[in-house]
Amino acid sequence: MDCVQRTYRVIVAKPGLDGHDRGAKVIARALRDDGFEVVYTGLHQTPEQVVYATVQEDADAVGLSILSGSHLTLIPRIIDLLREAGRGDVVVMVGGIIPEADIPVLKAAGVAEVFTPGAPLPSIGKWLEDALDAREGELAGS
Numbered sequence: 001m002d003c004v005q006r007t008y009r010v011i012v013a014k015p016g017l018d019g020h021d022r023g024a025k026v027i028a029r030a031l032r033d034d035g036f037e038v039v040y041t042g043l044h045q046t047p048e049q050v051v052y053a054t055v056q057e058d059a060d061a062v063g064l065s066i067l068s069g070s071h072l073t074l075i076p077r078i079i080d081l082l083r084e085a086g087r088g089d090v091v092v093m094v095g096g097i098i099p100e101a102d103i104p105v106l107k108a109a110g111v112a113e114v115f116t117p118g119a120p121l122p123s124i125g126k127w128l129e130d131a132l133d134a135r136e137g138e139l140a141g142s
Contacts, residue, residue: 008060008132009037013050015078018068019043023117027063027095027124034125047074051081054090060132061091071098072105079110089139091131095119 012028014021021043028040041053054062062082064075075094082090094106095115103114112131115124 006136007035007037008128009039009057010061010063010128011039011041011050011054011057011059012063012065013041013045013053014043014065015045015047015050015074016066016068016070017044018066018070020067021065023067023095024063024065026121027065030121031063031125031128034122034129036125036128047077047081050078051085051087054082055085055087059090060135061093061128063128064092064094064096066094066096066098069097071096072102075106075111076109083110089135091128091135093124093128095124 010031012024014024024040028038032038039053039057041050050062064078066074071094079092082088091112092110093113093115094111098114098116106114113127
């Protein structure tokens with residue numbers, strides 16, 4: 001990470017009943033290696049648990065890993081709960097098996113970016129760094 005404004009904290013979560021977390025662990029480690037503080041919440045998290053962890057950890061971003069097909073139900077619920085908790089500023093990114101047609105729906109709901117299988121790990125960290133630096137600039141200017 002070149003010129004981050006500060007060290008950013010990221011929650012990596014596996015919402016829903018999906019029991020496969022290898023990808024989430026790989027992303028968590030890659031982000032940690034890029035200089036982010038990473039908290040991995042583990043498997044089978046409810047939207048409420050994801051938001052609770054985000055608020056408690058004062059996280060800057062949430063990375064949601066979903067392979068189960070429940071992304072159009074769980075992710076908008078998490079975004080709504082973040083807004084209700086006064087944390088609508090959290091950058092939400094999603095990774096996993098997301099059909100191309102669902103990506104615009106997720107972005108309209110408030111997801112900042114969607115990474116599908118095969119996305120290069122360095123590009124994910126770079127994108128998140130840039131997104132958080134831009135958010136910090138916007139917050140400083142307001």
